[in-house]
Amino acid sequence: MTDLVQQAAAPRSDRHGAAFEARLRRRHAAERRFRLAGLAAVAVAASILVLLLGSIAGKGWTAFQQTRIELEIHFDAAEIDPQGTRDPAVLAQANTMKLIRDALAARFPEATGRAERRQLSDLLSSGAPFELNRMLVADPSLVGRRQTVWLTASANVDQFVKGHIPRDVPAAERKVNDLQIRAIDTLTAGGALTKAFNTTLFTAGDSRYPEQAGIGGAIVGSLLTLVVCLGLSVPIGVAAAVYLEEFAPKNRWTDLIEVNINNLAAVPSIIFGLLGLAVFLNVFGMPRSAPLVGGFVLALMTLPVIIIASRVAMKAVPPSIREAALGIGASRLQVVLHHVLPLAMPGILTGIIIGTARALGETAPLLMIGMIAFIVDIPQGFTDSATVLPVQIFMWADSPERAFVERTSAAILVLLGFLILMNGLAVFLRKKFERRW
Known part of the structure; x- marks a missing residue:
């Protein structure tokens, strides 16, 4: 009787085992296809990047x-x-x-x-x-x-x-x-x-003659603009993040402020240029085409990035750190200054560097405030007429001479070098000072 039962049950068990094996094979095949699709996407993206950089380097290295x-x-x-x-x-x-x-x-x-x-x-x-x-x-x-x-x-x-x-x-x-x-x-x-x-490429300003044209003036203008940008956006952005994360009451007004900050981070950069044109130039009468105005405009654009990154970094600090500091008698300000900010500093620095890299590569807002001017002399101060590296690339790209084509590509390589350096610095700081809780 037992043998008959086993014989009757065996085909059914085999059928279930075969169905399971088929489903398992289909699942593994789907996983392999998904993995191959991901590898293909990475390969296509890498190929396009190599093609782009190779084209730029091939045209620009001779400059x-x-x-x-x-x-x-x-x-x-x-x-x-x-x-x-x-x-x-x-x-x-x-x-x-x-x-x-x-x-x-x-x-x-x-x-x-x-x-x-x-x-x-x-x-x-x-x-x-x-x-x-x-x-x-x-x-x-x-x-x-x-x-x-x-x-x-x-x-x-x-x-x-x-x-x-x-x-x-x-x-x-x-x-x-x-x-x-x-x-x-x-x-x-x-x-x-x-x-x-x-050497002229790095020491001279712009010129109508390609062999005399250089990016020295644009580099100095970019540095002066970034100094103004960071001088405004870093203290204001970090202070705003500290207040919103550690001191502000949770109500509809703070929720409205948070929503607006998140929305500002996604606003097209040319809108900030229009704001600078309307407010800084037309209302306050600040000098046109100057690093001072450019820094103000880029600071407005960078503020949301710094605020959001700083808040995320402070939110990542465990509550137990705050509770321990409060338990030994520290005030809320001491908790923030002595414990939360030092522990959140790697994330804050990363946000600052990424925001700075974004500001360094911007063109549209600076075009709106007149930093597209033809500048021969290297600027000596924050109120001198100046241009920046992305705008210099934009102007050279419009020149028909073959010599300007290679200088445009060379300027792009220099700009990419700065951006890669800044992003690499952000990764280094994050890895070096990051703490896992």
């Missing part, structure tokens, strides 16, 4: 080099300082362009015509005479001597040397003519033409 030409200059005293005063004001205004023409004529005696000599002069940047003027002001003893100097080549020559202007196209389709190509080949063969690190 970190600048072509320079060696010439033997005779600093003729009769031409640049006929009175022999060695006055810096006189030397700064001296006609050094004639010295360059004379040096080119001596270097290429076969160029006898006026048009040919003009074409040879175009090998050098229009800022080359000012380089000689600065040399004379820095060292007046050069007057009357012959000196071998390296001068900046023009943008067209620079692009030709870097291979961005091909030589095997008709002369009408390239910006470097046959005479200039022969001169470049002669200078290269004689070791009088080289590519050096482009």
